[in-house]
Amino acid sequence: MDILESVRMASATLVANRLRSSLTMLGMIIGNASVIAMIAVGQGAQKYASGQFESLGPNILFIVPGTDKARRQTFEVPKTLVWADAKAIKEAVSSVQSVIPQLQNQLTTVYQGANTTALVMGTTDEYPIVRNHDVAKGRFLSPQDIQRGNLVAVLGTDLAKRLVGSENPIGKRIRIKNLNFEVIGLMEEKGSFLGSSQDDVIFIPISTMANRVVGSTSPFGTELTFISVSAKDEASIPSAEFQIRNLLRIRHKIIDEDDFTIRTQKQALEIIGNISGALTLMLAAIASISLLVGGIGIMNIMLVSVTERIQEIGLRKAIGASQTDILVQFMIEAIILSAVGGMIGTFVGVGGTVMVGSLTPLETGISIPAVILAVSVSGGIGLFFGVVPARRAAQLDPIVALRSA
Numbered sequence: 001m002d003i004l005e006s007v008r009m010a011s012a013t014l015v016a017n018r019l020r021s022s023l024t025m026l027g028m029i030i031g032n033a034s035v036i037a038m039i040a041v042g043q044g045a046q047k048y049a050s051g052q053f054e055s056l057g058p059n060i061l062f063i064v065p066g067t068d069k070a071r072r073q074t075f076e077v078p079k080t081l082v083w084a085d086a087k088a089i090k091e092a093v094s095s096v097q098s099v100i101p102q103l104q105n106q107l108t109t110v111y112q113g114a115n116t117t118a119l120v121m122g123t124t125d126e127y128p129i130v131r132n133h134d135v136a137k138g139r140f141l142s143p144q145d146i147q148r149g150n151l152v153a154v155l156g157t158d159l160a161k162r163l164v165g166s167e168n169p170i171g172k173r174i175r176i177k178n179l180n181f182e183v184i185g186l187m188e189e190k191g192s193f194l195g196s197s198q199d200d201v202i203f204i205p206i207s208t209m210a211n212r213v214v215g216s217t218s219p220f221g222t223e224l225t226f227i228s229v230s231a232k233d234e235a236s237i238p239s240a241e242f243q244i245r246n247l248l249r250i251r252h253k254i255i256d257e258d259d260f261t262i263r264t265q266k267q268a269l270e271i272i273g274n275i276s277g278a279l280t281l282m283l284a285a286i287a288s289i290s291l292l293v294g295g296i297g298i299m300n301i302m303l304v305s306v307t308e309r310i311q312e313i314g315l316r317k318a319i320g321a322s323q324t325d326i327l328v329q330f331m332i333e334a335i336i337l338s339a340v341g342g343m344i345g346t347f348v349g350v351g352g353t354v355m356v357g358s359l360t361p362l363e364t365g366i367s368i369p370a371v372i373l374a375v376s377v378s379g380g381i382g383l384f385f386g387v388v389p390a391r392r393a394a395q396l397d398p399i400v401a402l403r404s405a
Contacts, residue, residue, distance in 0.1 A: 003328065010332040017305075024301045025341030027294025028381070032345025032374045033352060034290050039370040040353040042280025044362035049272045051363075059097075059234055060130065061241060062268075063089075063227040063248075064261045080259040082221035083206065085248060089229060093243045095236035098126045100228045103209050109202060110175040111163040118159050120176060120202045122209025130230040133198070138170045138185035141205055149207040154185035156199035176202070177213050237264055284370075288377075295381035298337055302330065302389035310396065317398035327394035334386025335379060342378025346371055 014021045065080040086101035103122040108115050125141050128134055135154070145152050153174060160169045172183045181204065190198040204213070210222040231240040241262050248260055306313070313326060350366055357364035 006325070006328045006332050007336075010329055010336055014333060014336060020301065020305075021337060024298055024337050025294075025344065027290060027297045028338050028341030028378050029294075029345040029348060031288065031290030031292075031294050032342045032378055033349035035284055035288060035374045036346060036349030036367070036370055037352040037356070038283035038286075039280055039367050040349075040364045041356055041362065042276060042283055043367060044357065044360075044364035046273060046276035046280070047363045048361060049276065050269055059231040059237055060265050061229040061231065061237065061244070062263045063229065063244065064263065065224070065226065066259060067257065067261055079223045080252065081224045081227060083210070083224060084221045085251060086224065086227045088247060088251060089227070089244055092247055093240060095232055095240040095243060096229055097232045098130045098230040100124055100127050100130045101206055101222075101224050102127075102226055102228060103206055103214070103222065104225050105214050107176055107213070109159075109163065111172065114163075116159075116162050118200055118202055120204060120209065120213065122204055122206035122213070124206055127203065130228050133190050134188045135185050136188040137168070138183075140185050140187075141203060145205045146207055149205060149211060151179055151181045151208060151212075152184045152204065153181040154187060154203040155183055156187050156197075156201040156203075157189045158197055158199040159202060160186055162200075174202075176204075179212060237266070291374075291377060291381055294341065294378075295338065295385040298334055298382060299385035299388055302334055302386060303392065305333075306330070306389050306393045306396075309393075313393055313396050314398045314400075317396070323394040326396075327390045330390035330393045331383070331386045334390065335382040338382025338385075339375070339379045342375045345378070346375060349374075 063081065063085075083101050086099050089096060090099040100123050104119055106117055107120045109118050109120070123141070124146050125143050128140050136157070138154070140154055141152065144150070153176075155163070155169050163169065163174065164172055169183045169186055173180050174183060175181070181202075187199070187201075187203070192198065206222065229240065229244065231237045241264060245258070245262060248254075249258065252259055316326065350371075353364050353366060356362060
C-alpha cells in the first residue's frame with residue numbers, strides 16, 4: 001500500500017471520529033498557542049522597555065550615588081554625589097555636551113487650598129536638552145533662576161491638569177513647603193517611563209530645592225539624587241564614561257571601590273534585553289509543557305484506538321496487509337492529529353498576540369521562527385508519541401486479533 005493510500009485511510013478514520021480527534025488535538029492547540037503568544041508578548045515587552053529608555057534622550061549616561069552592593073546592603077541611597085561633582089564634569093570632561101544635577105523628592109503641593117503629592121525635581125536649565133523634553137508653554141528655568149534661587153516652577157502636563165484643570169497654569173502660584181512658587185512654564189507631554197509618569201513632576205531651580213525646600217546640603221556641598229550626562233555623540237560615550245570615572249575617583253580620593261555607579265543607555269538596554277530574554281525563554285519553556293502533555297494525550301488516545309480496532313487490524317492483516325502498512329497508517333494518524341492541532345494552535349496564538357497588541361501598549365509581533373518551531377515541534381511530538389501505539393498495532397497477530405475481537 002502506497003503512502004497516499006495510508007494518508008487517505010488515516011484521514012478517513014480521524015474524520016469518522018471527529019469528537020475524539022478534536023479532544024485529542026486540544027493539548028497541541030493549547031501548547032502551540034501558548035508558545036507563540038508567550039514569545040510574542042516577551043518580545044513586545046522588550047521593545048517597550050527599549051523604547052522607554054531611548055525616549056530619555058540620546059547618548060545619555062546616569063551617575064548614581066553609591067554602588068549596587070552598597071544599596072543592597074543598606075536599602076538606602078548613599079549620599080556621595082554633590083553639585084560640585086556635576087560642575088567639575090561639565091568643566092573638565094571634553095567628551096561631554098551637557099550635565100544636569102538632579103535633586104528630587106515627593107512633596108505636598110498646594111494650589112488654592114487643594115493638596116496633591118508630586119515629584120519635585122531641583123535641576124538646571126540644561127534639563128530639556130539632556131532629557132529630550134521640550135517646553136510647551138512659557139519657559140524653562142534660566143541660569144539666573146538657578147543663580148538667584150528664584151521661587152519659580154515648571155509643571156508637567158499631568159500635574160498641571162490635577163492642579164489647575166483646563167486653565168492656563170502660567171502665572172499661577174503654588175505652595176511647596178510653605179513657599180510660594182510662580183509657575184513660569186508647562187512641559188510637553190512625555191509619557192511614562194517603566195510605569196512611572198514623567199508628566200507628574202514639578203521642576204524648580206536646584207539651588208532653591210537644596211537651600212530652601214529640602215535643605216539637602218553637606219560640608220561637601222549640595223547632595224544630589226543623581227547626575228544625568230549627555231555625551232557629544234554615540235562614539236564619545238566610552239571616553240565620557242572613562243573620563244567621568246577618573247575625575248570622580250580623584251575628587252572623592254578613592255583608592256579601592258568606587259562610591260558611585262555609572263550606567264550608560266546601552267548598558268541599561270543590554271540589562272533589559274538579558275532579563276526579558278530570560279523571561280521569554282522561561283515562559284516559552286513553561287508553555288512547552290502543554291505540548292508535552294498534548295503528545296502524551298495523543299499516545300494514550302492512540303493506544304485506546306488500537307484496542308478498539310483490533311478486529312479491523314486483524315482483517316487487514318488477514319487479507320495481506322503487512323506490519324509496515326499497519327505501522328505507517330497509525331503513525332500517519334498520530335502525525336496528522338499533532339500537525340493539525342499545531343496549525344490550529346498557531347492561528348489561535350496569532351489571534352491572541354494581535355489582541356494583546358491592541359489592548360496593551362506592548363508592540364507585539366508575530367515571530368516567524370517561533371511559528372515554524374512550534375509547528376515543527378508539534379509534528380515531531382506526534383511522530384515521537386505515535387511510535388508506541390503504531391508498533392503495538394503492527395505487531396498484533398492476525399489470528400489472535402480476530403479471536404479477541
